[in-house]
Amino acid sequence: MVPEACVQLLPVSPPTVNWNSAVVKNILLVPSSSSAMGGSDDSDLIEQHAEEEMGDKNRAASSASLMGGSSCREGHSSTQSSHRLLAYSDALISIIATVMILPVAHTKVESSEELRQSLQFLLSAKIAVYLMTFLIVTVAWAAHIRLFQVIVRIDDCLALLNLACMMLITFLPYTFSLMAMFPKNILGMLLFCGCVMVIGIIQCVIVLYAFSHPFLLNEQIQISENQNFYKSHILKVIMRVPIMCFFASIFSFIFFQLSYVLLAIVVFLPYISQTFKWCRSKAIGQVEESPDEVLFYTYLPSEPLSKERVEAFSDGVYAIVATLLILDICEDNVPDPAVVQQQFGGSLIAALQAYGPEYLAYFGSFATVGLLWFVHHSLFLHVTKTTRFMGLLNTFSLAFVGGLPLAYQLTHEFPDHSHNELEAIQISCVIVFFAGIFQLAIWVAALYTERESLHPDVWYGGREHVFMLAKLALYPCVALGTFFLTCVLSEFSASIFHLMEITVPFAFLLLRLLVRIGLALLRLLFCPDRPDLRSMVEEDESRVSFNSVVT
């Protein structure tokens, strides 16, 4: 079945390596859990150094991809850089992850009290489906990243296999929503397990194919002596999920509750195994990691995750979410000429005024999502290395961002000063708050390993540290403030909310100024004896002193 084109391949030009093998060994060793927690500094530094070197090589490869892949095609004419394939996959997966918010958004909320009970149940079920789908799709995405951190070049066969894999991943949300709507029917479960098993088999084929053409692989594996060990390790990790799904689908015939438990284990497997390892290391002391262990497929929270792909995925989610409302508006809010003639006496303006609140919701949600993207963008400009833990926090942030347009739409759907309006506005505030606070958490997590994860400008005491903090903290603070203000002044909740929408963009424009004023005020309060005239000149110094005051 494997076509001739994929078999007849020239031998590869040997990779140009000039680092000594000691460094290589150091890279391939898993960081022991103590060093991952920031313990032993020496090994940390060596490792970081080695990784930087490695990173440079990866970057060189990815920059080569921008040059039309010309340098990548040296090995064989049909070999290509994987850059664009991965960008396309990221776009597909981000759309699929976000799309399950649509059934939630299109559930009509009735004002009458009788229907509310059943609708609230339906709505919460749909929200649960949305969150679970988002989680599952991002788990599949993380597995995809991991796979293509090992395989760094592609050819036509791999591109086509990857497209087949994508097709099945995009079908997952549907099987999952079947499962949620008919929890006692095993069909949804079987479809889901079937998809996951086929995805696993395709991924195994991809791995086998890539290992039979080693020039497609990561340079570390390409030059290593025990390629077979890597192959079996990777295959073992990949096959774990389909095998568990296979058992889940068999158990679903016998005792279907058990299969749900199995599926939950599949999703949370990395976290469970990590917690288990951590407990064991605490209980029986430091466990020596076997030297054969690899850097890939470790499930350690500090395992690197391609920063470029985290950015691409986040961009996709932010872009879809920002435009979700305009999709609805374009489809539903163009009035029918006949209706305009009958109901509004031919006045288009009057007809459009009925939709007024929806335009407001669109601009509000676009601005909020856009500014959250802006904060994310500013943060990741200063991030130099992404870990799996940071990726997880990013996923949580994005899951909340996905709910934002819905919340904004709700704020404008109810009559003024009603209880529902207040509730909707407060839900919006809560969503914005969590979306922002998880972004802040990414930064805090990065600060724990700031030497390898962050640009020196935003380290503790760095030039941009306070400014970055202000950027990240602005939305959570504003959302929290609005929430409590609406609790107290529930009469004016809508006005407060609109005021917030309008002022936040200007706050971002003037943020640098505001931070400076804030710092000056703080200095006045805490060190009033220092002359204030020099404050503008000695900016950097003052920031450092502020840090030492606060932290």
Add this chain to the structure above:
Amino acid sequence: MVPEACVQLLPVSPPTVNWNSAVVKNILLVPSSSSAMGGSDDSDLIEQHAEEEMGDKNRAASSASLMGGSSCREGHSSTQSSHRLLAYSDALISIIATVMILPVAHTKVESSEELRQSLQFLLSAKIAVYLMTFLIVTVAWAAHIRLFQVIVRIDDCLALLNLACMMLITFLPYTFSLMAMFPKNILGMLLFCGCVMVIGIIQCVIVLYAFSHPFLLNEQIQISENQNFYKSHILKVIMRVPIMCFFASIFSFIFFQLSYVLLAIVVFLPYISQTFKWCRSKAIGQVEESPDEVLFYTYLPSEPLSKERVEAFSDGVYAIVATLLILDICEDNVPDPAVVQQQFGGSLIAALQAYGPEYLAYFGSFATVGLLWFVHHSLFLHVTKTTRFMGLLNTFSLAFVGGLPLAYQLTHEFPDHSHNELEAIQISCVIVFFAGIFQLAIWVAALYTERESLHPDVWYGGREHVFMLAKLALYPCVALGTFFLTCVLSEFSASIFHLMEITVPFAFLLLRLLVRIGLALLRLLFCPDRPDLRSMVEEDESRVSFNSVVT
């Protein structure tokens, strides 16, 4: 209103330039129209050389952006590479360009003959809206590319201004569909013109801001002496569109037909002016271009267009289009438990079988869009320089791709062997044919200037030339074949169509083999005297000889 943060900026580190100024001048000169047609070789070569050098610099800058923007931030701490901002803008614009297909897709086509007449009118109106929106949004996108080919670095202010610009661009399709539904009401026109004017003003602010902070600019402009000339030229070109929209909105009060003409001129302005120039040059002989003319904002078909952004935009469109049907399926095709209980006696499988054709439509359209993406990807791997003309052809191809899911959905909506089914299948074939033929046209256009636009592998007589031709020609040929087969064997149209859907992915997998067999056969036919045994060994030579036979 400009915040302090944006004003207090350090002087830039001087750009490291080591090319002599003669080369620089040569770049900044507009290629005279004869050399653009492949005429004078000498100046062409110099220019190409200079451009390659320039391209390397751009690539270096963009690869720096992948390194966390660290090297870009050298100039000033708040300066950032624009890479991710542009990727996000591309994602937003591609979603908006594609989204107007949704109202078309959701128009229910009735089988009864009475309603068909009015529905066909409505449908064709909506398709016209879709195509026009696609065109207008891509014109806005091309303007955005042009702007950010001049401005290569951003800071926070520019990022926020760009987001504001994006918000208005995403609102354009709605105003346009208002215009289409109420052609005699001036409100849609006024809204559209208002949006365009505000976008123009924001872009002017961006240009003014960037020229007041020259380190944000392209290196060519940064080092040139007459920056002011560039500034006024760019502003003049940008302001042309809003000013015409201003007149259009004024005329709409007096004589609204005229304003539509004005708008059409706005959209086609580049092409009109280009045709006019070309005619003039033919009529009165070669016109000497003034030496002050710049490479940017020329409206020449050979003006370079950022290849990276063309790829990003295409990826966005392909990703949205591939998932359009699953969005519908996830929302509409999860049956209600009560309905399943009542109508299907609790059998979920029976209920889902009713949706069977829609799953088939999904997989069919995903596979087709995915494979068209694959062809596009293979083509652009070998493209080294994109021009405005190639961008235009790409836009046409994408516009057809956008209609694909709709066509596929239609093929499964009608009863078997009906006249409608045959029509729908033939429409699908036509759409696939045009989407593929425009991709082929991009390659043909690139071949006219193959030395600067293509990788040597796919030049006439290059190693991959025939293979690339086969890849690009596969879909148009298959679509054409299916079309004529369904004309002849209209009884079996559905089976033929499904057979095509299944065989095409395998054809792509085996394409290299098929091309080789085809070549061997051709050789047997045309040069039967050559020994066939050496054919596999002398592959490259045989390809060259094939080229000399065919061309």
